[in-house]
Amino acid sequence: MRSSSIANTIFKVLEGQEDHLTAKEIYEKVKVTLSAVDPSTVYRSLERMVHQGQVSVSDMGGPAVVYELVTKNPHHHLVCEQCGKKLTFKNGEIADFLNEVQKESGFQITTNHLVLFGICPACQKKK
Amino acid sequence: MRSSSIANTIFKVLEGQEDHLTAKEIYEKVKVTLSAVDPSTVYRSLERMVHQGQVSVSDMGGPAVVYELVTKNPHHHLVCEQCGKKLTFKNGEIADFLNEVQKESGFQITTNHLVLFGICPACQKKK
């Protein structure tokens, strides 16, 4: 009697989402559609999607790690520790660096959502 | 009747530690010395130390984020997603990259423990 799998529902939730979501936020949104779903199922399903490379996990400095669909266009962030302001890098700038690391280490780099932390110009002045 | 602060104990625990520890592991080790300590106190104290820049938090791909003392010599890791093997970068290689980012963005970079993920040569062959 199940109309759609949890994974599909998670996929749809992440698809219609600008921002990154925490596991709990995803569970809440899935529950809107599948009201009887168990949290453990959502968490496990999410985990599975990460392991299969469809979803990325990142620590953006918030209270919990956040999830996002892995798209064809990798991107990376620079987050201000103080005010939370986020900058998004075009992939190119970072890709060169990752390629270099790949060449030197022999590892095939899978990081597709790098997050760097810093203090933005505005917050530097405040200090 | 308290002989030493929690923060001091956490500091000592992290000091005598090669590897990175999870919050729970730190709590367990603190409890050895301060048997009556409350977990919430350890977690809060740890949080405080992170906020003050004495301790770094990183997601190393394990079940929970790990903590480490911030030392004078920043270092960075490359972790194999499959077998968990860890490579440690000398700072130089990464520092150049971070300096570049700093120059271009105007952010003062605070990331001092970067973790990249990939697949190590051995695991690539297995596949």
Next chain:
DNA sequence: GTATAATATGCAAAGATTTGCATTTACAAT
């Protein structure tokens, strides 16, 4: 030293996440 304020700690309860196990569903081979 005393008073005052700020910080750290403990305790209890709530919240979030994980785990073990039984059941159901999907898939493949026959």
Next chain:
DNA sequence: ATTGTAAATGCAAATCTTTGCATATTATAC
């Protein structure tokens, strides 16, 4: 279609972490 196997799900319990509030400790100003 039937069977066998692997994967996904639900449920209950355990575990880990956070939060609110009261108390204790430490630091600061007087």
